[in-house]
Amino acid sequence: MKLDEHLVFVDTFAKVRSVMEQFEGKEVRVSYSGGSDSDCVLWVLRHVGYNVKSVIYDTGLEYEATWRQVDYMRSEGFDIEVVKPPKSIPNTIYHYGTPFMSKHVSDMLERLNHNHFDFKNDGNLSFEDAYAKYPHSKSALRWWTDNNTSKSNNISWNRGLKDFLINNNGVPFPTSAHCCYNTKKLPSKIYARQNKVDLMMLGIRRAEGGKRATSYPSCFIENSVIYPYSLFLPIFWWKNEDKELFDQITGIKHSDCYGVYGMKRTGCPGCPFGRNFEDEITAIAQFEPKLSKAVEHIFGESYKWTRKYKEYQKETKVKGYYALDKEGYLAKLNAKK
Numbered sequence: 001m002k003l004d005e006h007l008v009f010v011d012t013f014a015k016v017r018s019v020m021e022q023f024e025g026k027e028v029r030v031s032y033s034g035g036s037d038s039d040c041v042l043w044v045l046r047h048v049g050y051n052v053k054s055v056i057y058d059t060g061l062e063y064e065a066t067w068r069q070v071d072y073m074r075s076e077g078f079d080i081e082v083v084k085p086p087k088s089i090p091n092t093i094y095h096y097g098t099p100f101m102s103k104h105v106s107d108m109l110e111r112l113n114h115n116h117f118d119f120k121n122d123g124n125l126s127f128e129d130a131y132a133k134y135p136h137s138k139s140a141l142r143w144w145t146d147n148n149t150s151k152s153n154n155i156s157w158n159r160g161l162k163d164f165l166i167n168n169n170g171v172p173f174p175t176s177a178h179c180c181y182n183t184k185k186l187p188s189k190i191y192a193r194q195n196k197v198d199l200m201m202l203g204i205r206r207a208e209g210g211k212r213a214t215s216y217p218s219c220f221i222e223n224s225v226i227y228p229y230s231l232f233l234p235i236f237w238w239k240n241e242d243k244e245l246f247d248q249i250t251g252i253k254h255s256d257c258y259g260v261y262g263m264k265r266t267g268c269p270g271c272p273f274g275r276n277f278e279d280e281i282t283a284i285a286q287f288e289p290k291l292s293k294a295v296e297h298i299f300g301e302s303y304k305w306t307r308k309y310k311e312y313q314k315e316t317k318v319k320g321y322y323a324l325d326k327e328g329y330l331a332k333l334n335a336k337k
Contacts (some may be wrong), residue, residue, distance in 0.1 A: 003047065008242045012234060013048050019199070019220065019232050020050055026198035029187060030054040032073075032080055034066035035266045036254040038203030040243060041234050042078050043252050045201075051244055052201065055191060059183040060088025061298070063269055064288055065256040072253060085187035086089045089179045089268060090298055097176030097186050098302045099272045101309075105144075105158065106177040109165075111140035113174060123166035164312045173301045179268070197229045207239045208265070261287050270295035272302040 003009045020028070030045070032038045032054035045052050056070060070080055087095070100106050112119075115137045122130060127145040131138060141147075144162070146154040155162045165171070192200065204216065219236035223229055235243070247254070257266045261283045267274065269291055270281050281303070285292040296303075 003246070003249055004240075004247065009246065012044060012238070015219070016044060016048050016050070016234050019234075020048075023199045023230075027196050028052050028199045028201070029192075029197050030201045031203075032056045032070075033062070033203065033266070034069045034241070034255055035203065036247075036258060037205055037208075037235060039069075039073070039252060039254055040238075040246060040327060041201055041203040042073065043246075043250060044234055046078075051077065051079065054078060055083055055188075056080060057184060057187050058082050058084045058088075059091055059179075059268060060084075060137045061269055061291075061294065062270065063255070063257055063266070063284075066266070068268075069255040083187060083191055085183045086190070087182045088182050090294075092179040092182040093176070093298060096178040096182075097174030098299065099179060100171060100173075100175040100302045101158065101161070101306065102273055103177040103180060104153070105155075105161070106175045108140045108143045108155075109170070109175040110177075111137055111168065112144065117170075119165050120169040123162065155290070160287065160313050160316045161309065163316070164309050167312075168308075171301075171305045173305075175302075177273075183268075183300075192227075198223075199230045199232055200227070201232045201234060203235065204233050205235055205238050205243070218251075227301065270299055271307060272299050277303070277306075 010089065012198075028117065030041055030052050032042070034056060038054075042054065070082070074080055093099075097106070097110055112134075115134050116135065117134055117140075123144075125133070125145075127141055127147045130141045130145060134141060143153060144155055146156050148154050148232065151157055188200070191197070206216075214273060216231075216236065219233045220226065221231040238246075246252075255266060257263045263280065263283060264276075269284060269288075270277060274280055281292065281295060284295060303327075
């Protein structure tokens with residue numbers, strides 16, 4: 001069985017050749033994470049005759065398995081540069097706050113806390129009344145009072161979160177999503193500027209789902225204000241079965257995070273934004289005990305309060321405080337507690 005016998009790979013190789021010809025003689029990099037998708041990008045490039053320099057950002061909180069994978073890929077002849085961001089994950093959390101629930105929730109709570117929002121006493125104010133009292137929290141108050149057009153941008157997207165926060169007067173630690181920006185996006189922009197990068201390639205697939213994948217409209221994005229370079233996602237249209245077939249035909253080796261630790265996806269170790277962070281921290285405790293202690297120290301409060309919130313969700317669901325309305329959207333019932 002050969003790669004060129006499958007249309008999805010033929011199409012990928014053709015796109016890679018076309019883009020690489022377009023950027024011939026220019027500075028091109030691959031943003032490498034040590035994950036399986038970025039592995040595939042490097043092997044696809046090699047298949048069509050290119051060995052593009054890669055860059056990985058040392059966030060200060062990485063799996064030992066990731067560094068082993070970097071060493072392995074280097075032994076296979078891939079050029080991978082390690083770059084340290086201006087601030088590590090631990091340092092960013094110390095200065096700004098801890099990730100909680102999701103990037104959006106963390107950001108909104110950070111804005112409310114910055115303006116000393118009183119969750120317990122002002123939590124049930126209307127948008128107009130809350131805005132009059134907290135004029136510097138407009139976007140966060142729109143989220144808090146369900147005043148955004150997009151339902152996913154409102155607090156009720158997370159069932160029971162508003163009541164949970166009112167009952168507990170918020171959470172007893174500062175929240176923030178700055179670690180994602182400070183240790184990944186910002187250093188990428190700095191690196192690109194310093195090295196005059198014209199094209200950055202990413203190992204992102206639309207089939208992954210989530211905001212990270214769906215935030216990209218296509219596999220190629222021209223240089224814009226947001227990115228100081230063009231973006232190319234070579235395997236953007238690969239489905240899960242395409243990736244499995246590529247691995248089967250090529251026999252490439254991925255990080256131990258997959259085959260040994262049993263993870264389906266890798267990212268920042270133990271990140272509280274992960275839907276399955278409980279499974280992840282269990283695997284970390286088993287296979288990387290030193291990292292486990294660091295993760296618990298950094299994210300422990302977030303884990304604790306996320307668990308409390310999930311327990312609250314179970315209780316309110318059983319008691320019938322919430323149900324689906326006609327549009328399938330979570331709506332609060334008038335049932336007495």
